[in-house]
Amino acid sequence: MCIRDSFLHIPYASPLDRLMTTVDVFANPFRRGGGNSANLALGAGAAVLSLKSGDVSALIPESFIAGTPEEYFRYLSFLIESPELLSAVKAEQFQHNARMRDQKAFLANLQKMVRLAGERYAARQGGARLSETVFAPEPLMARAG
Numbered sequence: 001m002c003i004r005d006s007f008l009h010i011p012y013a014s015p016l017d018r019l020m021t022t023v024d025v026f027a028n029p030f031r032r033g034g035g036n037s038a039n040l041a042l043g044a045g046a047a048v049l050s051l052k053s054g055d056v057s058a059l060i061p062e063s064f065i066a067g068t069p070e071e072y073f074r075y076l077s078f079l080i081e082s083p084e085l086l087s088a089v090k091a092e093q094f095q096h097n098a099r100m101r102d103q104k105a106f107l108a109n110l111q112k113m114v115r116l117a118g119e120r121y122a123a124r125q126g127g128a129r130l131s132e133t134v135f136a137p138e139p140l141m142a143r144a145g
Helices: 016-022 035-043 069-081 083-100 103-125 140-144
Strands: 025-027 047-051
Touching: 016 035, 025 035, 025 069, 035 047, 035 083, 047 069, 047 083, 069 083
Parallel strands: 025 047
Antiparallel strands: none
C-alpha cells in the first residue's frame, strides 16, 4: 500500500471536532497554523505529528516533533505500520494534552509567575514586597453588587 493512499485532506469545517473522532493520526502539513485542528485531534484521542515550525509543535511532547521532513515521514510510517506504537503515542499525547488543559494547574502556575514577577520587581525597586498586592483581585461578587 502506498502511503499516499492513506491521506485525506479535509478543509476546515465547523463539524471538524466530530470528524476528528475518526482520525488515527493528524499529520500537520508543512505550514504555519493548524493549532486549533491539532488541538481538536488531540482532544479526540488522535496522535499528532508535526515539524518544529508552527504552533502545533507546542501542543505535543517534544519527542513527537520531527526535525526534518524525512524524519516526519519515517515516523508517520512507523505509526501506520505499528498499531501498538500508534496506541501508545495516542495515549501519551492525550495525557499530555489533558495536563495542558488543566485549568487549576494553569491558574496555580500563573499565580506563581505573578508572585515571582512581583518579587523581582520589588527587588529592583529596593526591597518592598509587592507579591501580596500584585495579584489580589476584588471578589467577583463585590464588583457585581
